[in-house]
Amino acid sequence: MSPATTVIDNIGLLVTNDLAVGEAPLGIVRDASVVLEGSHIVAVGPAGAIADTRIDAGGMCVIPGFVDSHTHLVFAGDRSDEFAARMAGQPYQAGGIQTSVAATRSATTNELTRLATARRDEARRAGITTVEIKSGYGLDAANEVRCLQVAEHFTADTTFLGAHVVPREFEGRTDDYVHYVCNEMLLAALAHSRWIDAFCEVGAFDADQCRAVLTAGRAAGLGCRLHANQLGHGPGAQLAVELGCASADHCTYLTDADITALAASDTVATFLPATDFSTRQPYPDARRAIDAGVKVALATNCNPGSSYTTSMSFCLALAVRDMHMTVEEALTAATLGGARALRRGDVGHVAPGARADLLMLAAPSYSHFVYRPGVPIIDQVIEAGRLVVRSDHGPTK
């Protein structure tokens, strides 16, 4: 007996992100159906396919689940006061991270798990079916491992970010801390990480320090990512290319040379516009990067200091309005772009063999993510073939 199949039928507008399956842009199939078997997609075609169970999409739009390739979901403590002070005129500085480090170290593992679970559930309701999670609020071997172990409950894409900032106990001894990250911490974190990351920024780590951390991680078998060019121009973007990083994240400030280097590489530029919103920075010039051939992704950067949101819809709206991406470019960046930034071929698109991660919208088109800013248009979320979110009161159809 073969496993049970489910068809999502009567899809008015299906986004597949696969030009072998549908038409440009976005691999669109109209009046479509998608057949799932277990956790994967087995067929994509015209409406009316037969399966054991049928879900009716009501003629609305269905898209791939969002792939959020940059989050910091494991932390304790609140930084809303720092946020309010920033909105009243204080600049964002990397040092605020210490507040979260103190709270995270003090929290029990049960408490960290409870908080991260609530955030992962919130992200799921926001349509995020794949999530990357970084450590970086532990900043010693035991606490980084603790945070990575919590993150492992939610994703295989865990990232060791010991080089987030220099913890207070190493103040003035950054090179000593980098040595600790590259040796004792990395050794402890290794079994719980797929990726290694560093924050290349004034107030955090310089290019040589980041190179040391990522090179050590790579030698130990981890993939590389880098926080680059968030608060000003700097060496991060080109360093990410030099080290073969899967992703250079933020990229708010890019020179022509940075763009040329990114465009000639496999490194994805991951924009985090909710961060630029929440730190009142300028938005990155995505138009210029895309027109030059840079591969791009959009991610939430959910974290308590600079971007406490799980709303990929909000990121899409900002990407179109303030970064001058088309709606189609933004949607691709939040799905397939995120998958590329994680070097994942199984998610971010809708095709036979892909994981069955689908968002059923209470809207006829994905353009409503931007046309209707702030309105919750995600009606149902299917993750690995399971209906995990069901809203019974979508917006106006």
Added chain:
Amino acid sequence: MSPATTVIDNIGLLVTNDLAVGEAPLGIVRDASVVLEGSHIVAVGPAGAIADTRIDAGGMCVIPGFVDSHTHLVFAGDRSDEFAARMAGQPYQAGGIQTSVAATRSATTNELTRLATARRDEARRAGITTVEIKSGYGLDAANEVRCLQVAEHFTADTTFLGAHVVPREFEGRTDDYVHYVCNEMLLAALAHSRWIDAFCEVGAFDADQCRAVLTAGRAAGLGCRLHANQLGHGPGAQLAVELGCASADHCTYLTDADITALAASDTVATFLPATDFSTRQPYPDARRAIDAGVKVALATNCNPGSSYTTSMSFCLALAVRDMHMTVEEALTAATLGGARALRRGDVGHVAPGARADLLMLAAPSYSHFVYRPGVPIIDQVIEAGRLVVRSDHGPTK
């Protein structure tokens, strides 16, 4: 036997907007309870008040329901293509309204009612407990009346906006259309309207035409409001003051003289930042207006062309990030400010005698509307004493 009472108890942070009830700013009461009887509030005080029924706020924040003083909820048709074109570089022009006029005239009254009901429900889930609704997509006597009759199902604050744009059948004969608005249309609309409004803008109506419309409405007993200074500098804001309008709406472009006039008047400047977002205009300089003493409100301007959102939360985030209002100023503007713009004393605040419109947040502070952009933090909505929205999966608390 006295009517049943309900206490909302264990409120960690209560915003009352009433300095006779709580402390500055926002009339804050900590560890509070609110007692309701029927549709109204009968007591506000420390936690632990006794009533027939008890709702536990879980130590979270409770605020007054949002008062959305500017919407166009009654219409048919979709303008997402126009929106996408605009995001690709085309400017917003008042003329796009004609698309909605054609669709609205073609729709049955049942269809208009169904669509408006869905939008009103969506707005309620977004925390809007009081809503103003304008006509303006009928543009002839019969269709304007039809739209106002639909609007009357949802609010006493219905607004006759015959002077939205000149309909095609009057093209080139604006003064003839104004005469029609001031006479036959006004006579028909009168029984279904509390307010009269006009769109004072290049491409719509000039100052003399708007003055004629509002003066006729006022003589017939309607209150006055005006769409002013949306797309550029113009006479609207000062005309609104001259005519004693309750509100001058948009106010994206204000001169020093406009601000001086508004500050010396009872006319509220109603900012509509989701419109500036969706038309990619600059945001109004709310800081300058507030510092000069102008009374301000925030509203969604929910309409299919320039701002298709019911999300007051989104407006709050924009008001703080992009208009440089404090979180407290933005929250006041979206509640008490909206009530002032509608000259309503019964809503927008929490005090004995006020209508029982309350938002129970899944957050410890109202600052999370801005700190957590795009995240749905409204957990329960109480409107006129009834629990009308209940989320069983709020965000992280």
